[in-house]
Structures are given as structure tokens and as C-alpha cells.
Amino acid sequence: GNSVTQMEGPVTLSEEAFLTINCTYTATGYPSLFWYVQYPGEGLQLLLKATKADDKGSNKGFEATYRKETTSFHLEKGSVQVSDSAVYFCALSGREQGGSEKLVFGKGTKLTVNP
Amino acid sequence: DSGVTQTPKHLITATGQRVTLRCSPRSGDLSVYWYQQSLDQGLQFLIQYYNGEERAKGNILERFSAQQFPDLHSELNLSSLELGDSALYFCASSARGGATNIQYFGAGTRLSVL
Numbered sequence: 001g002n003s004v005t006q007m008e009g010p011v012t013l014s015e016e017a018f019l020t021i022n023c024t025y026t027a028t029g030y031p032s033l034f035w036y037v038q039y040p041g042e043g044l045q046l047l048l049k050a051t052k053a054d055d056k057g058s059n060k061g062f063e064a065t066y067r068k069e070t071t072s073f074h075l076e077k078g079s080v081q082v083s084d085s086a087v088y089f090c091a092l093s094g095r096e097q098g099g100s101e102k103l104v105f106g107k108g109t110k111l112t113v114n115p
Numbered sequence: 116d117s118g119v120t121q122t123p124k125h126l127i128t129a130t131g132q133r134v135t136l137r138c139s140p141r142s143g144d145l146s147v148y149w150y151q152q153s154l155d156q157g158l159q160f161l162i163q164y165y166n167g168e169e170r171a172k173g174n175i176l177e178r179f180s181a182q183q184f185p186d187l188h189s190e191l192n193l194s195s196l197e198l199g200d201s202a203l204y205f206c207a208s209s210a211r212g213g214a215t216n217i218q219y220f221g222a223g224t225r226l227s228v229l
Contacts, residue, residue, distance in 0.1 A: 032215045043117065043205060043220040051215045089158065093215075102148060102173060103207075103218055105158040 002027040006090040006106030013080055013113050021075040021109045023064075023090035031094030033057075033066050033073040034103070038087045047075075047088070080113045087111070118142065121206050121221035129229055133194040136224045140187055140208030146170070147189040148209075148218060149181060153202040164189055196228045 007022040025031065032051045036044040048057030053068035062077045073090060090106040118141035126134055140147050149161040151174075160173035164183035175181075178196075183189045193200060203225050207218040 034217075036220075043119075043222040045117070045220070046217055049217065093218075101216070102160040102163060102171060103150075104160070107157045
């Protein structure tokens, strides 16, 4: 079945540092790819998405490019802020047997940004 | 605010008991998903409903059941609770349920089984 492997943290950075969180996937067909963010005590919020190869999703300074050749969707940000401290989840959604478009999540990466 | 409402926010109960978690999807969304988040298993898909009908099942235990009502709200019923059922349960909704559709998550219900 479909699966997602993402870099496990925790990751600790100083403010204004460059961020990369690696994510690779295994899926049949052409899944859609997502990054969700979970702030402490809250639910998951969509950060960005890409639905086909070479698409770049971007939001709030974060970017990720759907790379089919390397089955990857790495999350990057050029200059992180303290307010970016959260847990980040890579996820995919693809039509599987049974017709569900459920999200399959990676284990999450906890990011802490220090001032 | 995602527009998805989950109640209650917290539930504390004892082993062997039964609880019901409620989810109101975003206005107009037909598809509802339930996920369980635990420290050891991460985020796991439990079950999906689309316009009142069960669409897919994931790693949902036989002790758990769900339904989606005509007004599209959904309930997740957990019975014969065990300590290992302690987790955060999320509901998500999407417009039509397609793979490209964004799923919007509620704030979750934190279940503690003592």
C-alpha cells in the first residue's frame, strides 16, 4: 500500500536559519502530496499541496516540489521564525483499492526555532 | 478556524466504558474522515463516510463504529475501551472526497482511558 517516510526530528534551529524536512513516498499511480502543520494543542492545518509531478506548492514562505523521479516532496523555508515551531507532517492521498482517498501520513517532524 | 467542529475536546473515562465522539463537517462538505493520533502509531486512518454511506475502512477495531447522519454530521463510537485506546481522535472533511481535495481537520478529541 501507499506509505510516506519523513525525516524524524526533533529539529532545532535558530531564527533565520534555512529549513529542510525530507519526505519520500511510495504509491501506485499519481498521488496528491501535502504538508500539514500541527501547532501545540491544535488540529492539523494544511500548509501546502501539489497534485501532479513538478508542481510546486508554496505558502507562508514554505515550499515543496513534487518530484516523481525521486518520489520526494521535501519541505523548505529560507528563513524560519520562532512562530514556525510546530510538528510538520508529510502526507499523500491516492485512490487505493476500495476507493478511499484517505490521507497516509509520515510520522511527523517536530521543529523548534530558538530566538 | 477550519470550520470542522469536534466535541467534546477532552474525554476521561474508565476501561470497559463506551464513548461517542461527534464531528460537524464544514458547510457543504459531503465526505468525513476519522483519524487516530497516538504516540506509537502516529496518525492512522480509521474510516470514511461520503454523503451518509461508508466509503472505506482503515485500521478500525471491531469495538469501534461510526455513522454519518442525514445532516452530514458524524459520530465515532468507541466501546469496551482499553488503556491503549487513549489517543487524539481527529475528524476531517472534504468537499467531494477526491484525492486532490483538501481535507480540513477539526481540533480533535483527546480521549484518556484510565
